[in-house]
Amino acid sequence: MRRSFVFSSAVLAMLLVGCAMPGNASSAKEPPSEHGFAAWVAVFYEKAKDAGVSAATLNTALADIQLNTQVLERDAYQPEFVKPVWGYLATAVSDTRVRNGRAKFAQHSALLKKIAAEYEVSAPLLVAIWGLETAYGATFGGFNVVEALATLGYAGRRTEFWQQELLAALRIIDQGDIAASQMIGSWAGAMGHTQFMPSSYQARAIDYDQDGKRDIWGSYGDVFASTANFMQRAGWRQDESWGAAVALPADFDWALADRSVAKTVDEWAALGVKPRQGKSLPSSESEASILLPAGHKGPAFLVLPNFRAIMRYNNSTAYALAISLLSDRIAGGGKQRFRWPTDQQALTRDQRTELQSLLTAKGFDTQGVDGILGANSRKALRAWQLKTGLVPDAFATLEQLQRLRLSP
Numbered sequence: 001m002r003r004s005f006v007f008s009s010a011v012l013a014m015l016l017v018g019c020a021m022p023g024n025a026s027s028a029k030e031p032p033s034e035h036g037f038a039a040w041v042a043v044f045y046e047k048a049k050d051a052g053v054s055a056a057t058l059n060t061a062l063a064d065i066q067l068n069t070q071v072l073e074r075d076a077y078q079p080e081f082v083k084p085v086w087g088y089l090a091t092a093v094s095d096t097r098v099r100n101g102r103a104k105f106a107q108h109s110a111l112l113k114k115i116a117a118e119y120e121v122s123a124p125l126l127v128a129i130w131g132l133e134t135a136y137g138a139t140f141g142g143f144n145v146v147e148a149l150a151t152l153g154y155a156g157r158r159t160e161f162w163q164q165e166l167l168a169a170l171r172i173i174d175q176g177d178i179a180a181s182q183m184i185g186s187w188a189g190a191m192g193h194t195q196f197m198p199s200s201y202q203a204r205a206i207d208y209d210q211d212g213k214r215d216i217w218g219s220y221g222d223v224f225a226s227t228a229n230f231m232q233r234a235g236w237r238q239d240e241s242w243g244a245a246v247a248l249p250a251d252f253d254w255a256l257a258d259r260s261v262a263k264t265v266d267e268w269a270a271l272g273v274k275p276r277q278g279k280s281l282p283s284s285e286s287e288a289s290i291l292l293p294a295g296h297k298g299p300a301f302l303v304l305p306n307f308r309a310i311m312r313y314n315n316s317t318a319y320a321l322a323i324s325l326l327s328d329r330i331a332g333g334g335k336q337r338f339r340w341p342t343d344q345q346a347l348t349r350d351q352r353t354e355l356q357s358l359l360t361a362k363g364f365d366t367q368g369v370d371g372i373l374g375a376n377s378r379k380a381l382r383a384w385q386l387k388t389g390l391v392p393d394a395f396a397t398l399e400q401l402q403r404l405r406l407s408p
């Protein structure tokens with residue numbers, strides 16, 4: 001819930017336009033400064049007080065904070081190069097993370113199984129989230145959450161959002177759950193072992209050990225129960241899996257491989273979709289989609305509603321796939337080797353933007369040119385691929401960009 005619980009694509013889109021919003025110090029005449037920050041904190045102090053936060057909490061939590069330039073640098077960072085999905089998975093589901101996950105699962109087995117049963121979720125799922133968010137508690141991010149959120153609330157790319165999170169953080173301190181000095185998290189304010197944003201904490205955190213504090217920094221019971229509660233409320237179905245890797249038939253209609261296309265598992269089986277391992281596809285009464293994270297030259301996955309539930313934690317298919325594969329390994333599953341199209345270069349941000357411009361100019365409207373290939377861009381790309389006689393897998397490649405440049 002670190003980065004991308006914050007950075008759901010909708011939020012990311014808002015972050016990108018954030019500099020045009022009113023009340024944003026970075027678009028004001030003066031650049032962010034210690035002096036400007038102190039003045040802003042003084043105003044926010046009154047707002048928080050009016051919103052019901054006690055003076056005692058405000059005096060402690062806001063006393064020693066400073067403008068954190070490291071936070072602003074992270075907020076402004078827009079990488080030109082993005083890791084391809086296979087590179088991300090190699091790190092996210094590394095042998096080390098699997099081994100450590102199995103050790104942590106064994107160490108906390110009784111507590112994890114008890115909590116998973118109570119909240120009707122999967123115990124290996126909880127361990128996988130823990131493993132991907134903070135390497136099983138190895139690092140919470142190291143930032144003072146109040147300072148980070150105040151810095152972003154003053155001069156970040158989407159001040160209103162950060163100010164709401166800052167207010168939630170102050171309320172948590174006010175409730176006595178954690179001292180301001182102990183409230184440690186990421187640069188973006190995601191806190192504790194499984195990186196809850198303050199607003200998610202307020203909605204989902206659980207005092208499982210009943211000591212009066214919802215301690216997601218120090219109590220394993222609170223950490224696991226809070227994460228389990230989040231996943232239960234996100235719609236996790238205990239009697240189903242996330243899905244499975246599948247093999248597609250040679251005559252598969254690639255246009256069906258899209259998250260917007262849902263069919264029952266039986267319907268996919270009738271179309272020739274087969275399990276990659278084992279004898280049968282995962283059983284589910286619900287609708288499933290086919291996911292091609294690296295296009296038609298890469299592996300295919302049948303994803304069930306639980307996959308979407310994982311995306312509520314972090315709105316990224318690569319993240320959800322990593323959690324899915326890691327939880328399977330932590331549960332004892334063997335290593336699956338996938339054939340990724342590693343010869344394909346991932347498009348840079350400039351190239352993605354160019355792709356969107358070219359598609360739109362040729363009548364395949366991407367509904368905006370922002371360098372982010374979301375559902376609208378994939379739809380436009382697929383339509384162009386179909387018209388051009390290419391495999392309509394909606395996966396952008398450099399080869400296709402070059403073809404678009406040359407076509408009239």
Ligand code: CA
Pocket residue numbers: 206207208209210211212213214215219222
């Ligand atoms: Ca507690």
